[in-house]
Amino acid sequence: MALDKEGIAKRIAKELKNGYYVNLGIGIPTLVANYVPEGLQLEFQSENGVLGMGPFPIAGQEDADLINAGKQTITTLAGASFFDSSTSFGMIRGRHIDLSVLGAMQVDQSGAIANWKIPGKLVKGMGGAMDLVASAENIIVAMMHTDRKGNSKLKSKCSLPLTGVACVKRVVTNLAVIDITYEGFYLKERAPQVEVEEIIQATEGLLIVPNQVPEMILD
Amino acid sequence: MALDKEGIAKRIAKELKNGYYVNLGIGIPTLVANYVPEGLQLEFQSENGVLGMGPFPIAGQEDADLINAGKQTITTLAGASFFDSSTSFGMIRGRHIDLSVLGAMQVDQSGAIANWKIPGKLVKGMGGAMDLVASAENIIVAMMHTDRKGNSKLKSKCSLPLTGVACVKRVVTNLAVIDITYEGFYLKERAPQVEVEEIIQATEGLLIVPNQVPEMILD
Amino acid sequence: MITKTVPNVSSALEGIQSGMTLMLGGFGLCGIPENLIKTIAKSPLKDFTCISANVGVDDFGLGLLFQHKKIKTMIGSYVGENAEFERQMLSNEIEVVLTPMGTLAEKCRAAQMGIPAFYTPAGYGTEVAEGKEVRSFHSKKYILEEAYQADFALIKAWKGDHAGNLIFRGTAKNFNSVMCGAAKNTVVEVEELLPPGELDPNQIHTPGIFVDRIFEGTSYEKRIENLTLKTL
């Protein structure tokens, strides 16, 4: 059964490791914070200038000076810090952020990602995405395997304007966990009860399928 | 009568203007702080990371965490701030410092300065001097007109390794105030009772001498 | 000490002219120079080039300058959440230059610190790199980006003193501190203006040397763009 967004977030949460500084993009990536495995020491960064983000505030505790990159009101945990945008992107560019999770419109088998612009459609800008994908040590893309029309978002070559090249290491979709290797996409795990054939059908780029494709473990 | 070091400092103090951020080098330049005209709003920067330096501390008030670039103990005035070395030299490089006063071994008529290295002699390093001369809006050199052997320090071309090129705007020596112009050195003022002929003799580079050379006013 | 205080928002903006390039601090509606923006929106000035991370919302923040058709060119990073801006962009009334956010921050910081240009990996291999020099360092590809050149930086800080020293609060620091001193004139509005000596010199985020004029703003709204509460 294909995963829903929460399922994708749950699977990505398994990638979190002790000591990771993590930047979560808007959308599915934000949900990952809800599934942090117990006992892990982690800090969440938001590129507008905060490290050590906590949960959203309770009513009455919101503060106009405390927001995340999605402009949502936030709180901070003990050990948090605030800093300017130059320092914030310095953390990203300097590879101090260990993991960046982003959404995408397309990923291709060379690790390129397109997630900011559709020619002819309204462009909202790349925000921090180009800095993040050019810099973070580990970049995981969280997205649906196909778009609303059923077109694969895992391409042999991105057709949309790129956000970055040779940067995505792993893609977690509603159907599968797919790594980007020198040879192309590599099918690492399938969603519970999803058949390998369905994943092959939904993937446009070259997909390497090993003999055994384990099911994701989500809990 | 040729000026002593205090006299040079006094004359340079006349260059201070309201609203100036000033960096004073070690030696004669440091003395300039003793002759700030009354009523001027000024702040002294030290490139190791302080703006708003005050006088030296009284005994018992010294603090190992409060020093200037000459490693001397200092105090700060109301409105002072501390910052890191990158920001400090950013202030300098970004032309936020209005006036830099430095000592020199040689200055030449193209505005080049040599003040950090004598080949074959012990080299102590350029410290912040190269950053200062490459950046400050106004650079005034404070030095004796000749060295101990009587050789002119105002050269047609510096013979010592350079600290910077085309940067010095004005030189104040024990004998004269000399500007650097496109045509060469320009004799602007002479020290009290010093004859123009003496300055010409003591200057190796091309010296433009106007008909009238006023005496410096020091008080 | 050098005093940077000016009596009000009008004197703070003295010398600003149509056609100038402005930097505006803030991220979304967080840390925006409310008083300065409102005053420019009401002025007869126009044709500005604005450098700012975002474009505000329709009726607040930088959005006020779009509403009053003050902007000719917008240099920003994320320009969503503002319908009037979108209309002007789609009808080609304004020119829009999109820049990776970290590059935008570093181009401001470079201007502030006298660095004319630097290399960054952000945008390599994308349309952002078009026309820019590409160079490898330690086998990774980077593109050359130059410092911005601006006439006025419009800044909002939390506390400031008469010497122009600033302290920001929370994520309202964002682009404000990197834009100070990055333009020919840096104008700062603060929520609280204090006499010199009231701020601890160790705790100053932006030294007054980066500030030209400072005043205490009035009637701060400090709107929240996206109120999100914990679901209990």
Added chain:
Amino acid sequence: MITKTVPNVSSALEGIQSGMTLMLGGFGLCGIPENLIKTIAKSPLKDFTCISANVGVDDFGLGLLFQHKKIKTMIGSYVGENAEFERQMLSNEIEVVLTPMGTLAEKCRAAQMGIPAFYTPAGYGTEVAEGKEVRSFHSKKYILEEAYQADFALIKAWKGDHAGNLIFRGTAKNFNSVMCGAAKNTVVEVEELLPPGELDPNQIHTPGIFVDRIFEGTSYEKRIENLTLKTL
């Protein structure tokens, strides 16, 4: 929160090896990592390349590493006030690379912030520019300088917390804050180590993400190099 505390100076230095490149914070004797330096001086390690503004004095600060012949290459800016250093330099026992102080600071900051290279006017037209690219921006000449690459940054801060957040005091901030995160391993000794939450997140000079290990140092001497008093 990610805990960065280590129990003592030995565990802080785990992994350090002969021949590595070290960055050392401090300016003169102000803000130097006293405990880390003393421990390395007493260790069997040697052949370090050191990046630091100055070289300390004969029997204190970085001078201890020269006294114990630990340094092969010194990258610094002002190297006076240390007779043993001078002896080693004049007898060619050590290699010395002199760098303008602002360039040294910016090369550290570049390493910290993932900028591989930048242009600066400092040193243009001098021997510092030899072998470096020269480029004009807006008719002024600049030289290209690259970020440092170092193995360990040895840092002294005033206060720190378990998350590695740091606060510096006075002019002891100097190179310390720009070296944090500029090396593969950043090791910090503080005068006072506090539990998380004790430091105001607005007032942190260096966020813990730039720090790998932190410990509370002991027996700080904090010597004054050049005591200068007001003549009354």
